[in-house]
Amino acid sequence: MFTNDTMSVQDQRTGKIILAIAASIILFATFENKMPGGMIGALGAMAIVGFILNYVGDRTPIINQFFGGGAIVVIFGSSYLFHSNIFPSSTADQITTFMKGGGFLAFYVASLVTGSILGMSTQTLKKAALKYIPVIFGAVFVACGLAAIVGFIVGKNYFDSVMLIALPIMGGGMGAGAVPLVEIMSGKTGMNAESLMSQMVPALAIGNAIAIVIAGLLHKLGQIAPSLTGNGQLIRANNEEQETEQTNDSLDVKILGIGALLAISMFFIGTLLSSVINMHTYALMIISIAIIKVSGLMPKALEHAAHSWYKFVVNNLTPALLVGIGVAYTNLDQIISALSPMYFLLVFITVLGAVIGAGLVGWLMGFYPIEAAITGGLCMANMGGTGDVAVLAASKRMELMPFAQISSRIGGAFMLILATLAVQAFS
Template sequence: MTTKTESKEPKSMLEKITQFKIGFIPLPLYLMLAVGYILMTVAEKVPENDMLAALGIMTVFAYLLEEIGKNIPVLNTLGGKVLVVTFFPAYMVYKNWLPKSTVDVVSSFMNNNNFLMFFITLLVVGSIASMNRHTLIKASSRIIIILILCDIIGSLVGTGVGMMFGMSAWKTYFFIVAPIMAGGVGEGAMPLAMGYAAIIAKDQDGIFGQILPCVMLGSLVAVLCAGVLKKIGDVKPELTGNGKLLDNPNEEKLESLKGGKVEVNIEKTLIAGILAITIYFFAVWFEHVFKQTLHFAIPSPVILLVAVMGAKMLGFIPKSIEEGGNSLYGFTVKGITPPLLFGVGVAKTDWSKLIEVFKNPAAIITIIATVLAIVITAYVVAKIVGLYPVDTAIAVSCCSGQGGTGALAILGAGDRMELMPFAQVAVRLGGAMTVTFAIFLMGLLS
């Protein structure tokens, strides 16, 4: 018979080791995974173009770097785990500290399999499906108004600050401010470079190389801002909805969105996943149709976002899929986010481009001022229109990130992955508005 005294005996060293975790992985299992990676790498037997190898390597590094980021004083309150998981791998690639086989297999996986789109699709469908319909309708209409104001004020403040430091309004707006708010690289900086090149008859690659560092530094500043906003929310809980933009007293509590324990129905989760893939198929097809018939492209991520939000607002998503979307969201955030951030750092964050902008102090100050103007505007206007200012500012600041990769890092730093649908609105809609206006304005002034 176990006595009361025996039940309180201190845990043995072995028990403590087995209960310690790297991320969510028990330490003994993590060590076995790491040893397997080391043996495979030293023997030069890392499989090329291998999904399992890439995911395994990303897991080895991602959760270890995340633990390091969580334990760095000061930085851990400013989104440190995301900064370490995303930007330190980019620095390691720059310094050749990672084995070539590791860089090659992770880069191949990230560049050839559209893994980021897979993540965003599951996250958007999962989070929207599990939202309260009336809350989504009210928040979406207000977020668009805030986004438009942020674009206007961010442009004016950024351009004004650049001019104060001796740069021309032309250079400041078209080559620093507009690229920051263009919605990323592929769907923002690249179309801007193409449009600029056609208007001013200059080399597109040269223009792209000039604006890309501004996009990357703007994203880094937004990540830091998200970490500060999270800290504000921790200190003043009345300013944050902890992943909600609008408080709805009738909204059902979905505990898994913040890591709470809920019963997971595997079949419902899989159905929500199949729904995500189904909508993606149709989005790709509609993108093709629009391009062929209307001669302009609406990116498939935009079509997917509009379709899911429309279905949810109209009440077409049944209760069973809402429950499955909730657990799909939880799996995506916990199981995919850290490895994906590491992959983004290795394959999609060029450290040499990032540090180029540090050669121009005026550009640095302009970038910081532009992002801060967006964040502060979103924060203030959110309070006026009845949204939670912390969450709204984090979501809207994604318009100044590197598209999907930037939104991932910004929301991760702010611990607000639930806001990915609204972040996508900021990235896609805000980016499209900025690209269209900037190219039109340059054409008008040239």
């Protein structure tokens, strides 16, 4: 902030003072429950709280080195602040409405997916697409296998450890995972929908929290062992090609506007296709953008515009979005109430198994194991789209969003098929 070489030291100091005053006004209005309605009130509070918590997290020892720094502090800190009556409850309601009803998350994900795919090397995209699905299978196989083994050791049967814990965690979140899983299992397992949901939801919440923490640890591992990571690039020994694709990006205002329009248009394409094809909007959007990229239909200038917009969104809106995730999607009470040692162990083993399986298969497929573990493992084990953002922010690898969404959407659909087969086999 205020590092432009053309600005004098005095101008920079004055600018910081003005921003501090602006932040104070927004915080005061938030505390006093005087926020304006709609997007302007919600986004203002989210931006300021996100900036402060991110600043603190990135400068807190141990947390900034091993646990994802600002990202994890923003998510859990904002969840605590807005759900413990420190801020008025109406503020949390307004932020939740903006996140869920206002489409802020969809706007963010569309920007990242469009810009990162169009900014990717065509050859990289082709190679990754052919090899990535086995990484997801590896994550699921090891996660469910370890959950079954550890469950057996601690006296839990297959149904309790795999069907009620491992499958929901790996299922792609709440709406695309737990809810349809309950529909598949209720009536056929001797349990009603309410009982199933009450046991699955804590696993999702705790698994999501563990995935975020492990993402920060994997980022640290990459710093300790550089050979294990591509620092955001999935395919090994492909960094030069990636850099060539992205060096001409511009932050010109008109270019950013074009990039934003492309991201919105791609989301519209996914929405229209989902009305006739029974797949998630994000999955269809990813497939559409990939086809456009591989076919070469998009001019390079527009690809660069989309990638420039992606960088703008990541650099400026991520802390605000993480506040929204903390407020609207993270229930600390639910996580704490389910933290029995046995339950926590099975959830942890499931997430760890996803990391191990994805990392090992990713290495065999020619990927960097850390990037494979993050996208194919942690992004299968988190809570869908919101979890993807949190995990990638904690691991500082937002450019991997397309692969994260493949895991959450296409991988989540695979888990529903697997659950259907498992219920038929064991019911």
